[in-house]
Amino acid sequence: MAEYNRVSECVGLITLRNPPVNALSAAVRQGIVDTVQRALSDPNVKSVVICGQNGIFCGGADIKEFGSNMTGPPLIPMIHAIESANKPVVAAIEGSALGGGLELALGCHYRIAHSKARLGLPEVSLGLLPAAGGSQLLPRLIGVPAALNLITTGRHVTAAEALQLGIVDQVTDHNTVDAAVKFALSVAGRSLDPRRISTHPCPQQPDLDAFFEEVMQKVRQSARGAIAPIACVQAVRAAATLPYAQGMERERELMATLFTSGQARALQYCFFAERAVGRWRMPSGARWDTSKPRPVHKAAVIGLGTMGRGITVALAQTGLSVIAVETQEKQLMEAKQAISAMLERGAKRRGVAPALDGVIYSQNIQAVADVDLVIEAVFEDIALKTKVFQQLSAVCKPGTLLCTNTSALDVDQLASETPNPELVVGMHFFAPAHVMKLLEVVYGPRSSPQAVATAMQLGKKMGKASVAVGNCRGFVGNRMLKPYIEEAFFLLEEGATPELVDQALEEFGFPMGVFRMSDLSGLDVGWRVRKGDGLVEPGTASGRSARIRQGRRYSPLGDLLCEEGRFGQKTGRGWYQYDKPGSRVARSDPWLHSFLGAYRAQHGLVARRIDHQEVLERCLYALINEGFHILDDGIAAGPEDIDVIYVSGYGWPRHRGGPMFYANMVGLAKVLERLEHYQQLHPEVPHLQPSSLLRRLVASGSPPIHKWGEAIKKLHSQL
């Protein structure tokens, strides 16, 4: 829908109306075609302004339409008609001009932006390229290197940067539409030839071949298997080397391959999944839209180790006052220095003043008496955390929300140690907490909907992908990680190497394979947990029985490495070797290979050839299978919750949509068949036993992922 008005007597004002972001749906495109025609044929109209309602120009093509038969006028001829108009057309950009929205603006002869506006071509993050002429117009307007940067990263630029790059002609702090109308009046009657970007030659780029070769190499490396960034480079190359019409043809061809690709589907699924998780619901029936969050003005963090420091920074950067508590003076001083440095670095990057005054440091827990919310981040020890929770319950004003950053302990147990368990939730951050996007908000059976709503809202304020999940061992992310890691250990026993397993996972798209990741996070972390579970035994026993513990297959490989003092990067040795402790470059370690050989001999294991497919099937399907258990248990409300957790916190390649989306793409029947196959070969591995939900979904015809919620409800009601 587009509304037409005549303003200032001779300016045709076209307003896009399609809340919330004025996406270019079929109706909006039809509206633009009709209103542009009306303005151009009205002899009283000397110039035209296009704007969007409610302070947003246009969020781009309507992504929801991509999954259906697209009807209505196509974008490209519409944009060409605007560019070739014989009256000046000015885009008045408020809020956002993204994707097709910016392409529409590039078709206009002038662009005026509000100082708070953001512009960009983010199609690459949806598995696409700017295929309404953006890949051909932007390089002509701002040059090849700058256009490549914007198009291959999809980043949004501020109005100030857009002005500097030459994307917009003017930036205003005042009413943008008024400024655009005034501007439109001032340019009425001027020649429009120089303003038609499609007629511009692309600015010359020296050493074109070498330049694009280097760019392509870099993009391939960072794309980790994603195809859209590569197509974006190819499209911009076409702009740099071909006449406009041929470049447009190349843009269309490249888009045709991307448009129907699984990667585009996965990335568009992620876009909507990230928004869907905000509409959380609990098994009790409590929901995001019926639960009002409490206001949080002042927060506290207890315990200033690595996690506590990151959480303090994340909170302070949202503008909250934070009381940071650490009982030991030396640790408090060190933490203060580290937090200030992090705040300064962050502020420099964002071009704002550091929120140093927002943090008050204290050794005394009494200092948190008047805060609205506390996040406890002390050492992972239930007795210590219980003591802290009891102190907090005594000190804090009534109604203060008590959150724990535990990654492994029982949130319900902690809640039960306080007089007000309804005020307790888990806020599981990921290290480094001020950088990592993911936040698991963990509710127990007694957590109040208001407590969950407050933690979710705070997470959103901190810019986190916040996902509400039920309380269970490992919550969602770590619970699914356990079978994944165990399968990797078993593969080593059977003949694989850390290099082979990591290579398979990295080629799949993970930034790091399981062993490199384990070296980074520290092998001692899992060792401590396994010791706590009574699984670790002295490493002298041999044979199969030594590898069955608590009735199931167990690999002591990680424990044996820890006994050797090999904790990963921090000790300079782990699954790989490093030049020195703390160094990051993993090198293959001959010691490890002979250790594996000796281990297999000791246990009577015969190494066999393992290929990448087996690595992927065993590690990933075991992880996915656990995801189905989680859905069946009601710990995650839907597959989107699991997928957002994995994409934003565990390095799952976004272009593969998340583990549950991936299972849906592979086919549930295939996942089930492979799990059954491996389960037959390894009957002593319970996590390869297909989940009953997976079986039931397959039996009910493998519904598509957006119908799983319905199917799960139906299957549960039949039980």
Ligand SMILES: CCCCCCCCCCCCC/C=C/C(=O)SCCNC(=O)CCNC(=O)[C@H](O)C(C)(C)COP(=O)(O)OP(=O)(O)OC[C@H]1O[C@@H](n2cnc3c(N)ncnc32)[C@H](O)[C@@H]1OP(=O)(O)O
């Ligand atoms: C057979 C082969 C054929 C091949 C040829 C095919 C031809 C096809 C040619 C098509 C050419 C198209 C070229 C153009 C492509 C595009 O434009 S792709 C879209 C690019 N735009 C974006 O990626 C922007 C996405 N949106 C955002 O980044 C943000 O929403 C925002 C605009 C910055 C606003 O942010 P915020 O205020 O935080 O709101 P949100 O919560 O994010 O969004 C609010 C709701 O709006 C929904 N939404 C947002 N953008 C869109 C969109 N573009 N389309 C549809 N819906 C959108 C969003 O989902 C939210 O709704 P809910 O999910 O219900 O919460």
